[in-house]
Amino acid sequence: MRKLLFVLLVVVMVVPLAACGGKATPTKAPVATKAPVATKAPAPAVKTLTIGFTASETGKYNVESTGQELGLKLWAKRVNGAGGLKLNDGNTYKIALKSYDDESKKERVQQLYTRLINDDKVDLLVSPYSSGLTDAAAVIAEQYKKIMVTTGAASDATYKKGYAHVFQLYTPASRYLTSVLDLLKAKDPSAKKVAIVYEKSKFATAVAVGAKAYAEKNGFNVVMYEGYDSGTSDFGPFINKIAANKPDAIIGGGHYQDGSTFSKQLYEKKVPVKLVGILVAPSSPKFAELGDAAVGITAPAQWAAGANYSPETAKAAGFEWFGPSSGEIIKAFAGAGVKEPSYQAVGGYAAGLILEKALLTAGSPEVAKVKKALEDMKIMIFYGSYNVDTSAGAHGLQIAHDMVVIQWQKVSGKLQKVIVWPEAAKTHSAIYPLR
Amino acid sequence: MSINTLAASIIDGLLIGFVYGIAAMGLTLIWGVMEVINLSHGALIALGMFGALLAVQSFGLYPYLAFILVAAFGLVLGIIVYSIAIHRILDAPDLTTLLSTFAVSMIIIGAGTAAFTTSPRNIEFSLGSVNVGSSIILGTKVVAAIIAIITTVLLYLFLYRTRTGKSIRAVANNRAAAELMGIPSTKILALSFGIGTLLAMGSGALIATLFPFTILSGSTYELKSFVIGVLGGLGNPAGSLVGGLILGFIEGLIPNFMDTSWTPVIEFALFVLILLVKPQGLFGSEE
Numbered sequence: 148m149r150k151l152l153f154v155l156l157v158v159v160m161v162v163p164l165a166a167c168g169g170k171a172t173p174t175k176a177p178v179a180t181k182a183p184v185a186t187k188a189p190a191p192a193v194k195t196l197t198i199g200f201t202a203s204e205t206g207k208y209n210v211e212s213t214g215q216e217l218g219l220k221l222w223a224k225r226v227n228g229a230g231g232l233k234l235n236d237g238n239t240y241k242i243a244l245k246s247y248d249d250e251s252k253k254e255r256v257q258q259l260y261t262r263l264i265n266d267d268k269v270d271l272l273v274s275p276y277s278s279g280l281t282d283a284a285a286v287i288a289e290q291y292k293k294i295m296v297t298t299g300a301a302s303d304a305t306y307k308k309g310y311a312h313v314f315q316l317y318t319p320a321s322r323y324l325t326s327v328l329d330l331l332k333a334k335d336p337s338a339k340k341v342a343i344v345y346e347k348s349k350f351a352t353a354v355a356v357g358a359k360a361y362a363e364k365n366g367f368n369v370v371m372y373e374g375y376d377s378g379t380s381d382f383g384p385f386i387n388k389i390a391a392n393k394p395d396a397i398i399g400g401g402h403y404q405d406g407s408t409f410s411k412q413l414y415e416k417k418v419p420v421k422l423v424g425i426l427v428a429p430s431s432p433k434f435a436e437l438g439d440a441a442v443g444i445t446a447p448a449q450w451a452a453g454a455n456y457s458p459e460t461a462k463a464a465g466f467e468w469f470g471p472s473s474g475e476i477i478k479a480f481a482g483a484g485v486k487e488p489s490y491q492a493v494g495g496y497a498a499g500l501i502l503e504k505a506l507l508t509a510g511s512p513e514v515a516k517v518k519k520a521l522e523d524m525k526i527m528i529f530y531g532s533y534n535v536d537t538s539a540g541a542h543g544l545q546i547a548h549d550m551v552v553i554q555w556q557k558v559s560g561k562l563q564k565v566i567v568w569p570e571a572a573k574t575h576s577a578i579y580p581l582r
Numbered sequence: 583m584s585i586n587t588l589a590a591s592i593i594d595g596l597l598i599g600f601v602y603g604i605a606a607m608g609l610t611l612i613w614g615v616m617e618v619i620n621l622s623h624g625a626l627i628a629l630g631m632f633g634a635l636l637a638v639q640s641f642g643l644y645p646y647l648a649f650i651l652v653a654a655f656g657l658v659l660g661i662i663v664y665s666i667a668i669h670r671i672l673d674a675p676d677l678t679t680l681l682s683t684f685a686v687s688m689i690i691i692g693a694g695t696a697a698f699t700t701s702p703r704n705i706e707f708s709l710g711s712v713n714v715g716s717s718i719i720l721g722t723k724v725v726a727a728i729i730a731i732i733t734t735v736l737l738y739l740f741l742y743r744t745r746t747g748k749s750i751r752a753v754a755n756n757r758a759a760a761e762l763m764g765i766p767s768t769k770i771l772a773l774s775f776g777i778g779t780l781l782a783m784g785s786g787a788l789i790a791t792l793f794p795f796t797i798l799s800g801s802t803y804e805l806k807s808f809v810i811g812v813l814g815g816l817g818n819p820a821g822s823l824v825g826g827l828i829l830g831f832i833e834g835l836i837p838n839f840m841d842t843s844w845t846p847v848i849e850f851a852l853f854v855l856i857l858l859v860k861p862q863g864l865f866g867s868e869e
Contacts, residue, residue, distance in 0.1 A: 203701040207796075373841055380793035383594040384845070386836035391587035391838075404702040408794050416718050434708070455694060491790065 196512055198223070198502070201284070202544035203276055206251025207378070210403045210431055211491040212276035215299050218488070218495025219273060220244060220478045225471075226399040226503060235510030242499075247379075249275050249472040253283040263495045264529055268566040270512050271295075273498050276491065277402070278302030278320065278350035285313045294505075294517050297543075298498035299409060299491050302353045305535070310441030312514075314521045315545040316498050320350055321357030323447050324398050326550045327424035328362055329570040330445070331396050334579045337557045338395035339423060342371035344385055344409070345426075346401020354426060358398060370394050379405055381553075382412045390418050400425035407434055414440035421580035429555060432487040435562045443581040445567065448553045450490040450497075452528050453566050453574045461527035466534075466547075473529040487564070490523065497530035553579060590717035595722040599786050599830020600730035603804045605804050606810035607737065608781030613816045614816035615754040615774040616672060621683040622663070622803030623782050625690035630656065630786020631795045633700055638705050645791045649729065652785035662778025664772045672771070694797035704794040716827040726788045733784065734823050737777075741819070750774050809853045815863025824865060 200219070203212035223242040223286055226232060232242040244268050247259045253393050256275055263269045272288050274281040274297035281300030288295035289310045297305070297313060301320040305313065341362050345355035351376065351464065362369055370392040375385060389397060396421050400406035406428025409479070413423060414437075422445065428434055430444035454473065461468035471479075481486040502517075504526060509516035525534045525547070534547035552568035554577055567577035609623045630652050637648035667686050671678045709721025739857025741747035752760040761767050786800065806829060813828055827843045829849060836845045854862065 205701060207696070207700075207702060209699070211700040241835065267868075349657075375842065380799070383598070383835060384591065384842050387587060387591040387594060388837050388842075390590070391584065406792060415708070415720055417711070424642065 148260065157177065163453070168262045169455040170466050185219070192193050192241045193241060196232070196498075197243045197245050197269040198273055199245045199260070199263035199267060199269050201249035201256055201263075201275045201327040203251040203280070204248035206249075207402060207404055208251040208280070211299060211427065211489070212251070212434055214431070214485075214489050214492030215276050215495035216246065216478075217485065218497070219482060219499050220495075221483060222496045222499030222503070225479065226499075230411065232464075232503065232506055234493065234506060236513075240506070240512065245269055249280060251277075251280070253280060256280045256283040257287055259387045260284045261291075264291045264293055265472040267476070269293075271502055271517070273495075273502070274298060274300050275349075275378050276300070278353065279348055281305060281481065282349060285310055285368055285558075288312055292514060294502075296498045296501050296521070300348045300350070303357075303544060304349065304420065304543075305355060305503060306541050309539065309542070311542055314501070314543045316494060316501060316530070316533065316548070317449050317545060318550050319355035319357075319545055323550065324358035324424060325361045326364060326447050326461060326516050326568055327368065327376075327422070327445060327553050328358065328396055329394075330424075330552050330577060331367075331422050332365060333568075334577060335395070335421065339366065339368050340370045340392070340394040341367045342389050342392055342394035342397045343369055343373075343399050344371065344389065344397065345374050345399040346376040346377055347402050348378075348461070351399070351401035351426060355399060370378070372557045375401075377401065377405070380408055382409050383416075386412055386416050386418060389413075389420075394420060396420065396422040396424065398424040401426060402426075403428045403431055403433070407437060408446075410434075410444050411424045411437050411440045411539075413431075416568060417582065421582075422577075423581060424552070427491075429564070430491065432485075434555065434563075438562070441562060442557060443554065443578045445552055445554040445577065447550045448490045449548070449550060450493050450551050451551050451564065451566050452487065454551055454572060456527055456529055456531055463528065465573070466525055466527040466532055467525045468528075470528045476529050500528050500530075501533055512567045551571050552577075585718065588835075588838055590782060591838055592831060593714065593717055593719060594723070595830040595832070595834020596827055597719070597727045597830070598792070598833070600727035600823070601785060601792070601826070602806050602829050603734050603826025604672075604730045604781055604788075605785035606807035606814070606826055607819045607822040608732070609749065609776040609786070609804075609807040610736075610811045610814065610816050610822045611781065612775055612778035613811065614818065615750060616668075616771050617676075618668060618672070618679045618683065618775075619676070620775075620778065621680060621804075622686035622690060623683075623778075623807060624800030624802075625687040625694075626656065626659075626779055626782040626800070627786035627789070627803045628694065628733035628797050628800030629659075629690055630783030631790040631799060632703070632786075632797065633783060634790040635705055638707070643707060645787075646725070646729070649784060649787040649791075653780045654786040656780040656783030659775035659783070661772045663779065664775035665683055669768065669772070670767040677716050691797055694845060698797055700796050700798055702794045703794050705790050706787070707791055712791075720792075722791050726792060729788060729821070730785075732817065733781070737767055737781075737819055746773070750777075794807040806849075809849055811863070812853055812856050814862055815865045818863065818865050821863055821865030825863075 202216040226242050231239045233239045249255045272295035276299035277298045281297050282305045295313050298316045301317045303319045303321050345351040406425045424445045429444045430448045458468040505517050505520040510522035522537045532547035536544040554566045554567045565575035566573050612620045633652035634648040637643045667682045711718045714772035749765045749770050814825030
């Protein structure tokens, strides 16, 4: 009996030891993992490249920002649908997008971009919508030395702060409304009086400052130059004042909500004016909801569906052509249920394309290489030209992209946006004078 | 600056002033009857805006019918809010009622943000315009002003010609004495808060026919209501209407002579001046 107990005791003691021995054995297995050191058989790795951004799912930038987000998603879908980006480092990268709702608030933007970089470990950044939010995000991108391509952000100031990792897609704000003034001058050389009424936001103020300087330089008399607070919904006091100054043209606005309200109230008050040029709002298809109040309103646009950018125009302008045509982009948006994408929405796609080209040129997602590629890049895509300033004083500022002027007109009884300027790109003649 | 332009601006300002007036009336009535500064006033105005939006967009109601429904809902909601958040702390220090009404405001804004987001909304509605001399006046503003006047007259008739209205005034003057006379003060206070909420939400429904709005828009009108309350005298509904007109007049007049940005500066300077010189308001009676 004692022998039996002894044997049992031995078994009880030996089994765990054996178990431990069992555990030890696999530690040798990693040696076997050296087998993959059979990297000698180079199966290209499929990696994920994460692009982080915030979108204004709520708040005053909701319309423009969610459009921009959709554009970025459609770009990622195309890249992933084609099997990802095959770079010279031997890897293929699938694009993953990581985003949060910034509620159209600057303070949220800084928190969320920090979170994207530190917690979500994103590889590259795209800006939020609007100059103000982008300016806040740019600080974080620069602080962590992350590449950020900005879209929906035109203010010049962001690029004059010595940042080295922020690259602009849009035409800068200082050149935003100059094309509308060019149109006025071409249509009616006798028109001299201009009223500039703008939202006191970073972007719109920069546009107004640029437009005022350009107007005065070109012989216009700026009879009214006044800003309104963001969120203004009653433009009555401004409109009465505009009417008293009897301008030939009214230019200004800010973002979608105030711009559409301003346009509507100008129409309701039947202000006699020959040309109205409003920022941002008329570029959105939603502007058609104003009905007759939309007719004749012009807007500078970063892009319009009829804009004729192609491999041929790229070659003529001395730029390298890259990416799909406007037609393909419009088709992609139509597939997502958006028949008439705004330039902000399409700008999201274009930002993706710029990053795509930079990654292909760089050959890897390494920050220094992508940065160099973005600095040297001189290309034309469906959205227009891309080339940035690389001087220390304005690093990343867009210098190649040009604006078109669109106008809402009734074509065959149906409201639609048409291109009325520049002459070379126009699809219709401008309605002039308006009232 | 021509006379025509000045007249157009002032007419515009006065018309919107009527709407400011009834928005402020709700705040001032609640203060007058129960000495509660209702910090949920702005949120209730915004709720009125969204009530009108839902009634118009979801049920296809005419905006002015929506105004009546929203106002009726405001009456019921006000009585409920009073019962839950005000009644038990009515005799507590002022800070307690301030915090309680602020909490109600936060609840409304939080729930409103979750339900509607903070994206701007708009009731697509137009009544055309009328030409008065060289001025163009929007039909919606004229109708809003008429409704504001009718509402003020009805409120006055209610307060001065009905037994319940007289009870409200009695409770406002001396609650203890009113109770001794057999007036059920709790019911009267609840009704007063309900009427204050009715006016706030009703004014919100009217403003929604004029301008775009978000769930946060009420704060602008709440601030104006405080200025109007001080101008007209807290606790004086008629003073509120006149205070609203004064504010509207200033908003119409100032932009003709300086940047529109100066308007709130002048409004609040007037606010401080009245507090210093005549703290009971231009139309308030001496204590």
